[in-house]
Amino acid sequence: MSTGASPLPILERASDGGSRYRLRDLFTPLDTLLISGGDPRLALDPQNRVNAYGCAASPEPGIWNFASSTASTISQGAYDRAALAREELMHKCLFDEVEIAFDARCEAMRDELRGYLQLSPRVDVVFSPSGTDSQLHALFLAGAVLGAPPVSIVVGTDQTGSGTVHTARGHHFSTMTASGLAVRKDSAVAGLAGDSIAVPLLDTAPGIAMRSDADAAVMRAVEISLAQGRCVLLHIMDSSKLGWCAPSAACLDEIARRWPRKVQVVVDACQARLGRRRLRSYLDRGYMVLMTGSKFFGGPAFSGALLVPKGLSRSIDRIGGVAPGIFGYAGRCDWPMAWTALRSRFERRPNFGQWLRWEAALAEIGNYYAVPGAFRAKALTELSAGIDSMIALSPSLRAVPNTSATSGADEEEFAAATIFPFTLLRDGKPVSIAETAAVHRALARDMNEEIGGSAADRQIAAQRCLVGQPVRLERQDEAPQAVLRLCVGARLVTEAWSADAAQAQRNVQRILDRIAHVVAKIELLLDRATAAPGKFVLEG
Secondary structure, three states: OOOOOOOOOOEEEOOOOOEEEOHHHHHOOHHHHHOOOOOHHHOOOOOOOOOOOOOOOOOOOOOEEEOOOOOOOOOHHHHHHHHHHHHHHHHHHOOOOHHHHHHHHHHHHHHHHHHHHOOOOOOEEEEEOOHHHHHHHHHHHHHHHHOOOOEEEEEOHHHOOOOHHHHOOOEOOOOEOOOOOEOOOOOEOOOOOOOEEEEOOEOOOOOOOEOOOHHHHHHHHHHHHHHOOOOEEEEEEEOOOOOOEEOOHHHHHHHHHHOOOOEEEEEEOOOOOOOHHHHHHHHHOOOEEEEEOOOOOOOOOOOEEEEEOHHHHHHHOOOOOOOHHHHHHOOHHHOOOOOHHHHOOOOOOOOHHHHHHHHHHHHHHHHHHHOOHHHHHHHHHHHHHHHHHHHHHOOOEEEOOOOOOOOOHHHHHHHOOOEEEEEEEEOOEEOOHHHHHHHHHHHOOOOHHHHOOOHHHHHHHHOOEEEEEEEEEOOOOOOOEEEEEEEOOHHHHHHHOOOOHHHHHHHHHHHHHHHHHHHHHHHHHHHHHHHOOOOOOOOO
């Protein structure tokens, strides 16, 4: 199937102001549909045919995926499900309007997602093209619940998506919305613009560690905002790009005790690295939850969702005025069918790309939870211990501490870490941000010819592998650093599972062998760049 770019589905303006898609739009090549209906980050590089995260539109079984904190290539099974879903919708559209059939399919997907996550039918699901779009949805809905535009307090601003600095204050995060509307990046979204307060998590002391006063910083920000007569949307982190979580449960309990119904909490769980019990506990407390199907679960980028507890839904569907800017970030089918009043204000605008990416993600989510819970926990624990040991044994990798303000039985299999951040070292000192980025790019390429050397070296250099993109960390009066990440995602657990315990153990060992290969390639890249700086240069 071609991965070439082609025109997005054609819109026809309906007499009621909505938009009508023709059946022919579903015959657009699947690869083209899978990268449509999103922002420019989804676009494929014309030379390498991959997006900004190094992922192609179709399966690449030859590339090893340890980058689920950023993005993963689509698996064959997920790709096949998207193809089948498109075919089934085509058949349904022979007998019904495209929008009606599409709406019904989206509602069925909400039920399917709730089932996998063991959520109550009373939890509503708002789909979106990305977690960043979902942040704007959360800001829009929080204003309705609180009765006034809130100030956003964002925990972990130094370790969340790059668009959060814009969405937290109701600004456009790109130059184009998923609906195809051209906008100016960082300009105000009409009706949503407001203030935000950043609470970074990186400690100011030397080294890389989470600040110890995160709870106190959050409490101060909430107290000051409420004293000014403002309502608050508190973005909490579970978990960050480095696997950190904050604030603590005790801090959140204290906020609820001191300021009942004055602070709306939204959980940034876009990484989806939390147990289902903890997810349900957040919703039971009245928190909204941001998640994606494209991080831990390994669906294709981008697929966002906002989970909304039923207690909030009643307020939301009675919204009076609607911020006009939100119309560029949602169509009618994105909102749950039960929100009839709100839905009626939005265009009929099926987003086929968003839908198909969620179909693919649901295949991965379903496969993951079909694996027995005991094996999921065992596999993640063994992979965690193995990766920790490999990083510790490598002279060129220095682990970043994985700290968290949340712990307990509700973590389930996520008691084990699944993100393993590290810095690259030369002579015991961190290498530059530019060279870290170059190593990241080189890992995804066949470097056989550039590396040369022995047959063993060339074999190591040839293997393509994805790891988490560099995270830039900055502190006052210090040179910025970059951190790479080895990540364990749901697909690794799914692929390792076997009813034959001995085979399952061999599968886990094979994954660890591959991770060791990735570490060896990093060592090789750094060695060649050091040994022949004028001859071998790490560059994109």
